[in-house]
Amino acid sequence: MKLPRMVRIKQHFTGPAVKDIEEEVRHQISLVGLETKITPGMRIAITAGSRGIANIALIIKSFVVNLQLLGAKPFIIPAMGSHGGATAEGQVKVLESLGVTEAYCGAPILSSMEVVQIGETERGVPVYIDRHASEGDGVILIGRVKVHTDFKSPIGIESGIMKMAAIGLGKHKQALALHNYGIQGIRDYMPEVSRVVFNKANILCGVAIVENAHEQTAVIEAIPTGLIEERERELLKLSASLMPKLPIQELDVLHVDRIGKNYSGTGMDTNIIGKMRILGEEEPEFPKIKYVIAGDLSDECQGNALGIGLADITTKRLFDKIDFHKMNENVITSTFLHRAMIPIILDNDLEAMRTALRCSWGVVPEHARVIRIPNTLHIEFMYVSEALLPEIRALDHVEIVGDVNEMQFDINGIFLN
Numbered sequence: 001m002k003l004p005r006m007v008r009i010k011q012h013f014t015g016p017a018v019k020d021i022e023e024e025v026r027h028q029i030s031l032v033g034l035e036t037k038i039t040p041g042m043r044i045a046i047t048a049g050s051r052g053i054a055n056i057a058l059i060i061k062s063f064v065v066n067l068q069l070l071g072a073k074p075f076i077i078p079a080m081g082s083h084g085g086a087t088a089e090g091q092v093k094v095l096e097s098l099g100v101t102e103a104y105c106g107a108p109i110l111s112s113m114e115v116v117q118i119g120e121t122e123r124g125v126p127v128y129i130d131r132h133a134s135e136g137d138g139v140i141l142i143g144r145v146k147v148h149t150d151f152k153s154p155i156g157i158e159s160g161i162m163k164m165a166a167i168g169l170g171k172h173k174q175a176l177a178l179h180n181y182g183i184q185g186i187r188d189y190m191p192e193v194s195r196v197v198f199n200k201a202n203i204l205c206g207v208a209i210v211e212n213a214h215e216q217t218a219v220i221e222a223i224p225t226g227l228i229e230e231r232e233r234e235l236l237k238l239s240a241s242l243m244p245k246l247p248i249q250e251l252d253v254l255h256v257d258r259i260g261k262n263y264s265g266t267g268m269d270t271n272i273i274g275k276m277r278i279l280g281e282e283e284p285e286f287p288k289i290k291y292v293i294a295g296d297l298s299d300e301c302q303g304n305a306l307g308i309g310l311a312d313i314t315t316k317r318l319f320d321k322i323d324f325h326k327m328n329e330n331v332i333t334s335t336f337l338h339r340a341m342i343p344i345i346l347d348n349d350l351e352a353m354r355t356a357l358r359c360s361w362g363v364v365p366e367h368a369r370v371i372r373i374p375n376t377l378h379i380e381f382m383y384v385s386e387a388l389l390p391e392i393r394a395l396d397h398v399e400i401v402g403d404v405n406e407m408q409f410d411i412n413g414i415f416l417n
Contacts, residue, residue, distance in 0.1 A: 009402075253353065
């Protein structure tokens with residue numbers, strides 16, 4: 001089989017970026033008036049999620065430093081539902097993989113899966129928060145606002161501070177309580193849970209992070225608790241406008257070098273690959289991709305290969321890295337079982353590519369429409385097949401930065417950079 005030739009391209013994205021993280025945190029603390037809410041000796045919980053958010057360790061550290069200057073005693077709590085194998089130790093390891101450590105941030109990490117119930121919604125859904133957070137004197141909710149990978153919200157609340165208040169702060173028990181209702185639970189019931197948290201828990205403020213298409217911090221905004229829902233809707237629109245996408249929306253094959261929860265909560269961002277695979281939910285209209293190949297698993301996700309079921313083909317080296325306990329705990333909590341189903345396993349990238357091309361009916365392999373990306377978070381640079389060049393050249397924001405060459409593999413059949 002003659003494989004398509006590939007060329008490296010660069011997408012040029014525009015958008016704001018925060019130049020000085022520490023100064024911006026100081027500024028936001030003053031804007032939201034935290035100094036009037038905090039007295040010396042107060043124990044303040046700061047939430048830390050499992051996502052690979054740009055500058056997250058520095059952002060948390062900056063809040064720690066400023067709270068300490070106000071005389072408070074901040075501590076960090078993992079806020080991540082069932083991630084890290086739904087264990088206190090596993091969640092600390094997730095934070096460590098993101099650079100959020102006690103030594104770097106200057107505050108203790110108090111990790112526990114224990115929660116306390118603080119109320120229930122009008123529909124009767126119990127509302128929980130982390131035990132350590134409940135025993136403190138206040139909570140600062142830090143979360144990235146972005147388009148969700150499972151649903152589109154009719155009220156404009158998807159992934160952000162409200163989700164952190166509900167599923168993050170409520171840990172595994174709250175995740176189970178909401179995911180038991182499927183999409184309805186996380187789309188419709190989740191905001192209701194977060195409203196109870198805002199009313200019942202001492203939430204000092206929310207901190208919204210928005211990233212640009214370069215995975216840089218575009219916005220850090222401290223929001224008074226009473227304005228979180230309104231402001232999050234506005235920030236979601238901004239995040240969606242900054243979100244990157246593939247330059248071509250109809251493909252025969254998309255090869256993703258690595259999947260992992262540090263790139264997306266679903267291992268691969270469903271908005272990038274155009275596959276949701278949730279029972280009863282329609283797939284996105286675009287992008288249209290016949291076959292998605294998952295080549296490898298990131299080290300940061302520690303064997304949690306949730307998202308492998310979004311691929312059509314994978315490799316033996318990815319399969320061999322799977323920690324089934326961690327992955328199964330996460331996917332069973334979510335109830336979206338298809339996302340942990342194992343696709344056909346091939347020996348290596350070369351065999352995976354040959355198989356995808358062989359099964360692309362009516363397509364001459366060397367003329368196939370193929371894109372190869374490092375992961376679904378970093379899509380500034382990528383490789384595209386020769387057949388896509390006429391369309392690529394017509395795009396103002398894309399630059400061809402390499403020569404057309406044959407696909408390059410090492411002796412083990414793994415793609416060379």
